[in-house]
Amino acid sequence: MARAFNFSAGPAMLPEAVMRKASAEFLDWNHAGMSVMEMSHRSKEYMSVAHKIEADLREVMAIPDNYKVLFLHGGASMQFSAIPLNLTQEGDTVDYFNTGVWSDKAIKEASRYVNVNIVTGGEADNPTEIPDVAEWSFSDDAKYIHLCTNETITGLEFQEDQLEHVFAQGKPVIADMSSNIMCRPIDVSRYAIIYAGAQKNIGPAGLSIMIIRDDLVGHAREITPTLLNWATYANNESMFNTPATYAWYLAGLVFEWLKANGGVEAIASVNQRKAQKLYDYIDNSPFYYNTIKPTQRSWMNVTFYLTNNELESEFVQASKAAGLLSLKGHKAFGGMRASIYNAMPEEGVDTLIAFMEQFAKTHA
Numbered sequence: 001m002a003r004a005f006n007f008s009a010g011p012a013m014l015p016e017a018v019m020r021k022a023s024a025e026f027l028d029w030n031h032a033g034m035s036v037m038e039m040s041h042r043s044k045e046y047m048s049v050a051h052k053i054e055a056d057l058r059e060v061m062a063i064p065d066n067y068k069v070l071f072l073h074g075g076a077s078m079q080f081s082a083i084p085l086n087l088t089q090e091g092d093t094v095d096y097f098n099t100g101v102w103s104d105k106a107i108k109e110a111s112r113y114v115n116v117n118i119v120t121g122g123e124a125d126n127p128t129e130i131p132d133v134a135e136w137s138f139s140d141d142a143k144y145i146h147l148c149t150n151e152t153i154t155g156l157e158f159q160e161d162q163l164e165h166v167f168a169q170g171k172p173v174i175a176d177m178s179s180n181i182m183c184r185p186i187d188v189s190r191y192a193i194i195y196a197g198a199q200k201n202i203g204p205a206g207l208s209i210m211i212i213r214d215d216l217v218g219h220a221r222e223i224t225p226t227l228l229n230w231a232t233y234a235n236n237e238s239m240f241n242t243p244a245t246y247a248w249y250l251a252g253l254v255f256e257w258l259k260a261n262g263g264v265e266a267i268a269s270v271n272q273r274k275a276q277k278l279y280d281y282i283d284n285s286p287f288y289y290n291t292i293k294p295t296q297r298s299w300m301n302v303t304f305y306l307t308n309n310e311l312e313s314e315f316v317q318a319s320k321a322a323g324l325l326s327l328k329g330h331k332a333f334g335g336m337r338a339s340i341y342n343a344m345p346e347e348g349v350d351t352l353i354a355f356m357e358q359f360a361k362t363h364a
């Protein structure tokens with residue numbers, strides 16, 4: 001069977017070249033006589049894989065030397081608890097943006113441990129825009145500022161000018177980049193911490209990645225569980241206990257694929273084109289519409305509704321039959337969502353647009 005275009009928000013489509021390479025190495029990796037997933041994480045072979053993966057990630061994202069890269073379990077969600085436990089003491093204050101479901105979850109978790117000041121947002125369940133900087137209120141004594149750069153469910157993404165205003169506060173900035181990491185070049189040195197679950201734009205589920213400035217490791221509260229303490233990972237090459245070895249290896253294949261295809265810069269121009277043409281089509285069709293503020297729309301998660309919402313389930317069924325999978329939107333937001341991460345070929349977006357056009361014609 002041919003591979004379909006899979007628009008799932010996560011776990012999500014992986015590059016075909018990566019899947020083929022993994023498949024070719026599945027039974028016997030590099031003449032080791034076994035699969036990577038059957039190897040001891042402490043073996044020389046696996047350690048060499050792990051070191052290369054970190055080196056490739058550092059190259060792909062141009063990570064400065066004073067940053068550590070941690071490979072973790074527990075998803076991005078586990079870091080919602082780890083962040084306050086590693087960086088604050090009881091009674092401290094922290095600043096959080098509330099721009100959607102994921103930032104809200106981070107806030108709920110942080111609120112168990114510290115005083116959370118909401119910089120902006122939180123009134124509406126699924127905001128469709130990030131308010132103007134004039135409406136933001138930071139607290140003077142915040143230990144850090146947390147934000148989710150791309151709200152995956154709605155497709156709402158922070159833009160450069162707003163991020164500049166965040167950096168200008170002079171506080172450590174912590175970013176949940178689960179759904180837009182590596183979609184374009186960024187200057188890692190502007191952030192204190194970048195973290196992401198792998199299953200959107202990096203690899204399979206089970207692995208998450210943290211890029212963290214050296215000096216932020218080693219301050220965890222006494223009560224912090226060992227596996228939530230970043231020092232545990234930093235001091236043990238992310239191998240204090242058994243890591244998600246196979247997911248880690250697959251992420252490495254994705255980094256190799258990115259490098260071979262011109263890196264993040266090259267993929268960024270493809271991503272921009274993919275998103276632009278899909279939004280252009282939606283905006284110009286009376287049949288579909290998008291509710292996100294046009295200047296803050298995500299490159300990665302494109303949400304849209306059908307003007308006649310009674311046709312939604314038919315749209316989902318027909319798109320599936322046409323080989324366009326997982327387009328149904330998140331239940332919290334409704335409508336449709338096309339997640340078009342790095343691994344989604346431009347052809348997938350072209351095919352989607354052609355399908356939408358055809359569907360609109362036959363249902364006008």
Ligand SMILES: *Cc1c(COP(=O)(O)O)cnc(C)c1O
Pocket residue numbers: 010074075076077078102148150151152176177178179197198200208
């Ligand atoms: C998917 C997602 C998460 C949750 O990731 P898990 O790995 O399931 O914990 C957190 N933040 C964002 C922005 C996401 O898209």
